[in-house]
Amino acid sequence: MRTLIRHGTVVTGAGAAVADVLVDGERIAQVGAQLAATADRTVDAAGKYVLPGGIDVHTHLDMPLGDTVTADDFESGTIAAAFGGTTSLVDFAVQDRGRPMREAWETWMRKAEGKAALDYGFHMIVTDLTAAGLEEMDELVAEGVTTFKLFMAYPGRLMVDDATIFRALRRTADNGGMVLMHAENGGVIEELVARARAEGRTAPKYHALTRPPRTEAEATHRAIALAEMAGAPVYIVHVSCAEAVDEIAAARARGAAVLAETCPQYLFLSEERYDEPGFEGAKYVMSPPLRPRAGQERLWRALAADELQVVATDHCSFRMKDQKALGRDDFTRIPGGAPGIETRMSLLYDGGVRAGRISLTRFVELTATNPAKLFGLYPRKGVIAAGSDADLVVWDPDREITWSAATHHMRVDYNPYEGRVVRGTPEAVWSRGRPVVEGGQFVGRAGAGRFLKRAPRAP
Secondary structure (H helix, E strand, C coil), X not given: CEEEEEEEEXXXXXXXXXXXXXXXXXXXXXXXXXXXXXXXXXXXXXXXXXXXXXXXXXXXXXXXXXXXXXXXXXXXXXXXHXXXXXXXXXXXXXXXXXXXXXXXXXXXXXXXXXXXXXXXXXXXXXXXXXXXXXXXXXXXXXXXXXXXXXECCCCCCCECCHHHHHHHHHHHHHHCCEEEEECCCHHHHHHHHHHHHHCCCCCCHHHHHCCCXXXXXXXXXXXXXXXXXXXXXXXXXCCCCHHHHHHXXXXXXXXXXXXXXXXXXHHHCXXXXXXXXXXXXXXXXXXXXXXXXXXXXXXXXXXXXXXXXXXXXXXXXXXXXXXXXXXXXXHHHCCCCECCCCCHHHHHHHHHHCCCCCCHHHHHHHHHHHHHHHCCCCCCCCCCCCCCECCEEEEEEEEEEECCCXXXXXXXXXXXXXXXEEEEEEEEEEECXXXXXXXXXXXXXXXXXXXXXXXXXXX
């Protein structure tokens, strides 16, 4: 099957120009002005942008948490992602303490196989790092699972100590992998949580009040220091506050190999959401929590200045009615996380590009090119070039939609951006040359996605 996309403005992280794109099978065959090529199908993209498919490198699909499981699995999650212009994602396999990492990877592979409509990869969440585990890290890197997430929060569940973090960092310095850090000071947070509960402060807003910005900034500083001592790069996930950005910016200015992401919720939502009436504040219980509105411009400046390199989602969806409601009388029992896999790109385009905060090419860097480069997928993904996978989006810069739980494709009964009107959304989406979204309909196939074996970085 050959498809010719004509007359669109082709946008990459390097620039934008009117050009045609010829797709042959699963790959891009040619990119150029007024291509003299025959095709089985021709698409007129005049007045539209042609973008590389988005890559979301931070999602949690079919993930157990306590006595419940995220509302979106690999079928619903990847279909929702496609409607939003994302064509690849990297999810997280979670190691059970005392069990091999490979066992976790195999478990998550089974969750995705036969369900994922888009291509997918995995990070490994490390909860227990023995000598055998260090060898497993080498094996996983060789098999395309090249990144390892460690937690400085959630004592007794996910949190590991500094020595474990240091060992993991040193191993990735040698094997070409990379450590991802959830940077919050878990011990201090536990003390603040215990005090709040003892005082009967159990409403959703106390989730945020017991996780102040300094707990994130301190842990970010410590994670960077450990990485510098180990001689390894480190990637800080879901940066939410100005204080943490300042730590990252200072480290990068002195030459430290620090990379970081933020998420749309920290750019568009702020802490006053926790004061919504009744139990509505539970919609926004996530970690890190929403922050003061005043800090959002610092995040935008960091995105524009390359102090932050990626916008991912931390998509972790739980229904209000029967899942978030588990913590109605105790904020510590509210499943943490929020949906965002479908809304990411339109929010960033509307609030970033159209608002003049970032350029169109920077938008593509943050949502596709940088994720591909940092996570071992480039140039297979994240770029429109001959030989690359034909993961493509025809983007209508003028089409408006209103985000709502009534119309989104995620399996949750609320949308954090309910009623927000955005301008700039996908018109058509292809994954490896196959149409997946056209005319507002899903035309792909659950199970068509493939595992992405990611390349290690050069150690």
